[in-house]
Amino acid sequence: MAEFFAMGGYAAYVWPAYAVTALVLVGLLVTTLRGLRSHEATLKALEGSRPPRRRSRREAAGPGAAAEMGEG
Amino acid sequence: MHRFANPARFLRIAAVILPWSAGLTVVLLVLGLYLSLFGSPPDYQQGETVRIMYIHVPAAWMSLFVYTNMAVAAAVGLVWKHPLADLFAKAAAPIGAGFTFVCLVTGSLWGAPMWGTWWVWDARLTSVLILFFLYLGYMALVNAFDDPERGIKAGNVLLLVGIVNVPIIKFSVDWWNTLHQPSSVIKMGGPSIAGPMLWPLLVMAMAFTAYFVTVVLLRVKSEIVARKVQTLRLNEARG
Numbered sequence: 599m600a601e602f603f604a605m606g607g608y609a610a611y612v613w614p615a616y617a618v619t620a621l622v623l624v625g626l627l628v629t630t631l632r633g634l635r636s637h638e639a640t641l642k643a644l645e646g647s648r649p650p651r652r653r654s655r656r657e658a659a660g661p662g663a664a665a666e667m668g669e670g
Numbered sequence: 671m672h673r674f675a676n677p678a679r680f681l682r683i684a685a686v687i688l689p690w691s692a693g694l695t696v697v698l699l700v701l702g703l704y705l706s707l708f709g710s711p712p713d714y715q716q717g718e719t720v721r722i723m724y725i726h727v728p729a730a731w732m733s734l735f736v737y738t739n740m741a742v743a744a745a746v747g748l749v750w751k752h753p754l755a756d757l758f759a760k761a762a763a764p765i766g767a768g769f770t771f772v773c774l775v776t777g778s779l780w781g782a783p784m785w786g787t788w789w790v791w792d793a794r795l796t797s798v799l800i801l802f803f804l805y806l807g808y809m810a811l812v813n814a815f816d817d818p819e820r821g822i823k824a825g826n827v828l829l830l831v832g833i834v835n836v837p838i839i840k841f842s843v844d845w846w847n848t849l850h851q852p853s854s855v856i857k858m859g860g861p862s863i864a865g866p867m868l869w870p871l872l873v874m875a876m877a878f879t880a881y882f883v884t885v886v887l888l889r890v891k892s893e894i895v896a897r898k899v900q901t902l903r904l905n906e907a908r909g
Contacts (some may be wrong), residue, residue, distance in 0.1 A: 602707075604847040606718035611783050615722045619729070622768045622882060630888045637895040643904045 674687055677894050680754055684887045690805040691884040698877035707871035713867075720867070722780040727855070729773040732882060733801060736766030740808075741833040744826035754890070756822040759829060760812055761889030765882055768807035774798060785849060793842035794850035804832040859895055 605612040706724035712771045713720035740762050746755040777795070778788045789795065808825050815821035843852045861868055 605721070606712060608717060608719045611719055611779045612721055615725055618775050619772050621773050626765060626768050627881075627885055630885055634888055634892040634895065637892055638778045639897060640899050641895050641902070644687065644899060644906075648902070648906075653717050661855055 677754065681891065681894065684891055688884060688887055691880050691887065695877060695880040695884050698873055699777055699839055702870060702874035702877045705873055710866050710870050716784055719780055719784055722776050723867075724870045724874050726773060726776040726780055728878045729769045729776065730798070731875055732878045733766055733770035733773050733798070734839060735879070736762050736769060736799060736882060737805070737829075738833070738836055740766065741829045741836075744829035747822065748826050748830070756826070757890050758886065759825065760822065761893055762882075762886050763805055763809050763812075765885055765889075766800065767809065769878065769882075770798065770802040770805060774802060781849075787849070789848045792848040792850055793846035794839065794848045796840045797842050801832075801835055801839060804828070804835065808832075817895045
């Protein structure tokens with residue numbers, strides 16, 4: 599076990615390499631998921647506070663409808 | 671317009687792919703790490719530091735792969751004005767930057783004990799550092815504009831200009847006299863690396879690719895939701 603962790607004397611180089619990789623990959627994933635959850639929560643709040651969709655979309659749409667990328 | 675242009679369809683397809691790519695990422699990472707740390711021998715010259723290679727090389731491959739994908743997306747975005755192409759480029763950038771960073775850092779950690787230096791301004795290392803700056807520059811440029819569409823367009827141009835760096839990186843070890851070693855896997859005549867070392871390398875590369883697919887799909891989804899939020903806010907502001 600100790601031999602494995604010692605990595606032939608190169609532990610100071612090998613383990614930080616794996617650690618940095620883990621940090622970057624996990625960190626990116628966590629940041630991505632948090633951003634996604636946050637945006638979805640905002641969307642839900644915004645859609646919830648709007649009046650029923652069909653009527654208000656047709657009335658308020660106009661130039662806004664072109665900006666929308668389509669139904670989700 | 672290509673059928674994937676419709677974000678609703680994209681979201682449905684992404685919802686199908688995501689659990690598989692995520693699962694594949696986990697399985698391949700576990701297998702790759704096992705092979706890298708336990709299932710492969712130490713090098714006769716480099717000892718256990720060769721295990722850094724199983725991260726360094728796949729990360730380097732990913733840094734080039736992601737950038738190339740982004741450049742293709744940029745071309746599609748500029749020529750066909752495909753909105754998903756633009757979102758893909760923006761979403762992929764941090765992932766590519768992350769892999770490039772990992773490549774540079776693990777390279778230094780490998781270089782210090784084995785080649786006697788943390789850094790050298792040879793053609794390979796310098797051009798990869800430039801690739802890293804290109805990723806960061808792209809991310810800064812896209813976010814610098816008030817109008818997101820202009821930012822995306824500027825970013826697309828930068829991506830296309832920077833694509834010349836990719837073949838430079840690949841052939842740098844052939845064209846110049848570099849401290850970095852020549853190619854041993856992707857070259858004419860096939861890989862010259864030993865079998866027990868090639869397998870962990872390939873599995874880790876596939877693991878990183880599956881990771882990229884997973885995270886980029888999540889990030890594109892996030893961008894789509896963010897744009898919906900912005901559109902809703904604009905509509906509300908218009909009354």
